[in-house]
Amino acid sequence: MKAYFVSDIHIQEPDDSRAQLFEAFLRALQEQPPTHLFLLGDIFDLWVADHQFFVQKYHGIIRSLKELLEKGVRIHYFEGNHDLHLERFWQNELGVAVHSGPETLFLGDLRVRVEHGDEMDPEDRGYRFLRFFLRTQPMKWLAHHLPTSLVVGLGKKSSAESRRYTTYTHPADQEEILSKLHRHALKVWSEEPFDLLICGHIHVREDVKLKVKDHEVRVVNLGTWLKDPTYFVVDEEGQYFVEWV
Numbered sequence: 001m002k003a004y005f006v007s008d009i010h011i012q013e014p015d016d017s018r019a020q021l022f023e024a025f026l027r028a029l030q031e032q033p034p035t036h037l038f039l040l041g042d043i044f045d046l047w048v049a050d051h052q053f054f055v056q057k058y059h060g061i062i063r064s065l066k067e068l069l070e071k072g073v074r075i076h077y078f079e080g081n082h083d084l085h086l087e088r089f090w091q092n093e094l095g096v097a098v099h100s101g102p103e104t105l106f107l108g109d110l111r112v113r114v115e116h117g118d119e120m121d122p123e124d125r126g127y128r129f130l131r132f133f134l135r136t137q138p139m140k141w142l143a144h145h146l147p148t149s150l151v152v153g154l155g156k157k158s159s160a161e162s163r164r165y166t167t168y169t170h171p172a173d174q175e176e177i178l179s180k181l182h183r184h185a186l187k188v189w190s191e192e193p194f195d196l197l198i199c200g201h202i203h204v205r206e207d208v209k210l211k212v213k214d215h216e217v218r219v220v221n222l223g224t225w226l227k228d229p230t231y232f233v234v235d236e237e238g239q240y241f242v243e244w245v
Contacts (some may be wrong), residue, residue, distance in 0.1 A: 001108045001234040004029065007040035007116070007200025008224035014058055017179065018225050025031020025231070025244055026064035033071040036107070039096075040200040040222060041116035048151050049143040050089035069095050078103075080116045080201065084134060085143045100135065102188070110195050113188065117199030117221065120184035124232070146217065177202050178221075185219045186212050195222065196239060198232060206231050207241065 011019045022043075029037065039052050047054045055062065063115040069075060075096045084100075102115035116198055118131065143151065185197050189212050196218045205223030213228060218239065222232055229244040 001036075002034040002233065003036035003107050004034050005038045005040060005114075005198050005222060005232040005234070006043070007218075007222040008042045008080070008203060008223075008226070009229075010042055010224065010226055011058070011061075013047045014060060015203055017063065018229070019058075021225065021244065023060055023064055026061070026068065028072070030064075030067055030071065031151045033068060033073050035072075035074060037068060037073050037075045037118075038198070039075065039077045040114065040198070041078050042082040042200065043077075043080075044083050046152070047083040047086065049140075049172065050093070051148045051151060053152060065096070073131060076103075076114070078114060078116045081118050081131065083130045085140055088144070094186060103240040104192055104194055108236065110234065110239075111159060111193070112234065113192070113194040113197045115197075115199045117181075117201030118201070120201075142192060142199050166212070174204050177204055178206055178208075181206060181221060182208070182219065183212060185217065189215075189217055198222065200224075203227070205241075 006022075006025070006140050009018050009022055013019065044054070044058065047058075065075060076099060077083075077086060077090050077096050078099045078237060087098045090096045101119075102113060104111065104113045106112070119128065122128070134143075162183060181199075181202065188194075188197070193215070194217065198220045200222045202221055203224040203226065204221060206219065206221040207227070214244075220232055220239070230241050231244055232241055233239065
């Protein structure tokens with residue numbers, strides 16, 4: 001068992017530096033395919049529904065992922081706040097397992113909770129309502145049926161605002177963000193215990209062990225490729241970050 005986790009790459013164009021890094025990463029995985037690849041949301045700065053605009057724009061990345069699927073890699077895509085309503089294309093056509101919320105699963109003997117991480121702040125009621133609203137059935141229908149130009153125009157504006165919110169934080173803000181992450185981990189552990197929580201979204205890399213009751217749990221936030229491209233590995237040797245340059 002060898003599982004790789006990446007998040008918050010925020011690819012904007014197929015030829016930008018992060019897209020090239022990600023494609024190189026996918027090609028490297030083809031040489032020694034892992035058992036699992038987890039995409040924890042915001043891989044693209046914008047991807048909505050199954051519009052052919054996105055499929056054609058990022059055809060190189062799609063091709064590389066197809067090749068991994070053909071080699072038997074199990075790929076999971078957790079929707080973020082920049083990529084949503086993915087099921088029709090990513091799951092039904094491509095064969096990637098799509099998740100709209102957190103999932104807890106076993107990797108070997110390790111019980112792992114995986115999520116994008118955008119639901120960890122209960123005080124951010126405005127965003128939580130927006131997240132719920134965008135995933136209602138009427139909004140899902142609109143996402144698939146609105147003209148592509150309108151979806152892209154509205155999506156780019158909201159993506160830029162969201163990226164500024166999660167990327168440009170002061171050190172004091174980062175401490176508060178990580179504190180919220182730790183509180184979130186303890187809360188969700190009490191609802192469904194796990195050994196390891198892996199998430200993204202907040203653009204601050206974290207790897208910490210927390211004590212809950214008589215258990216020790218590990219909490220990992222993957223950070224963002226906007227700053228330091230890294231991925232996280234879970235295998236029989238342990239759990240660790242790897243720099244990707």
